[in-house]
Amino acid sequence: MLIWNRAKILYIKKINWHLCLIFAAISSQPILTSMTWKQVFSSSIGRKLTMGLTGIFLITFLIVHMGINACMWAAVYFKDDHGEMFNKAANFMGSMVVIRIIEFGLFFFIFLHIIQGYMLTVYNRSKRAVGYAVDYGSKGSKWYSRSMGLLGTLILLFLIIHWLHFWIPSRFTGVEEVEYNGVKMHNMFALMQTTFQQLWVVILYVLGCISLGYHLAHGFQSAFKTIGVHNKRYQTMLTGLGYAFAIVVPFVFAMMPITMYLGWVK
């Protein structure tokens, strides 16, 4: 009863508002919605939708990428492996037509994510011409949720160096070859070993992974909210899964240069 009385007070206070809305309804346009894709994706929600969908695609890519790379640790367990399993896995990915087509998609989505990310950051920044003297700061939100553009930029810087290290040589400038059972392929394992001899490279990769971790700590659960998952039970589940993903995946990636540098993988 108490809550109902409160409701009535609330509504009576707003009665003018609501009355004029009812009149507006009577003269309103047809109910049927017409909407172009351009309208959808240029709206504020559509912009976020692009971020969320490309973000989820990048998350699935990370799982595949991590799985392939983890094959490098076969060299720790099998004395005579010396990176054979890793090289074969990488070669398998590089030689399949389907994967090469998906690679185009991957680049398209990465660039879409980056470009839309920067456009969204600029768009949102422009909405408050005069700022506050005292910032709201972390009283209501996590710092990394407010720094997605910055974290993304750090990831981008890392990505550029990462591409220069591995992707460019394997696709264009060439990598030293190795032969298994008569099949020649790139010795990506050896390339990793030499690349991760330098301490600065290892540090840079670890920093890249930390940036990715924080980006995902917010991004993972946010992406699902963006595509409309509103049920509390799934939100709780996805937030937990998101934190786990944001810790485990970057950790596994970071261990790759670290274990190579320390000479545990030969």
Next chain:
Amino acid sequence: MEHYNMSLHLKVWRQNNSRDKGHFENYKVDGISSEMSFLEMFDVLNERLITEGKEPIAFDHDCREGICGMCSMYINGKPHGPWKSNTVCQLHMRAYKDGDTIVVEPWRANAFPVIKDLMVDRSAFDRIVQAGGYISVNTGNAVDGNSLPIEKDKADASFAAAMCIGCGACVAACKNSSAMLFLSAKVAHLALLPQGEPERKKRVVSMVAQMDKEGFGACTNTGACEATCPKDISLSNIARLNQEYLIASLTADK
């Protein structure tokens, strides 16, 4: 709680009109009772300014009981001040102690231009609601309440969303000046009820379009809005809004 009096240093934003640049002005107020509300403290200061022949500080207020959504002050870096789930009018001076310095600013967002001092123009919210926050009601006799069965859970969720008083604190708190928490509350409370069904898709599409037109930013789910909202509007309403929008756009006729 023990009653006490205090002296405070206030740093208040003063601005003549929307074109004026504006500046902070310092005031020292004495004899403020811990029983006073924050707005009453401003009343005391304004009385003094008037007797001194100075221009009183303009600020919005109406009900002073936390239900109208008019009061709007950004206090020491938080909309509506330090207390959780609270409006400025319900903030009491026992939140402060003698000698404290308090910085008071208006809501900051391009879509909320300053009218004067701490008052901002929030008519953008009215236009968003006019764009679709209504239901069709035919003329004639009022229908019997029981002829429209509504699940208790849905009614509760709808009611929780309908609690939004349109104060704009969510916009003020958001780093993107996004009005998504407000809009999501308005959309969710109707989308959950059978009365809201006829305009369900049209509503969400037009209201989002109006929100964008008014110059609010896009939501990035930081949660700053939920943390400052006096009515505890849940962030999950925004996800619900996203779903409503997605379904409307995917099922559009053309």
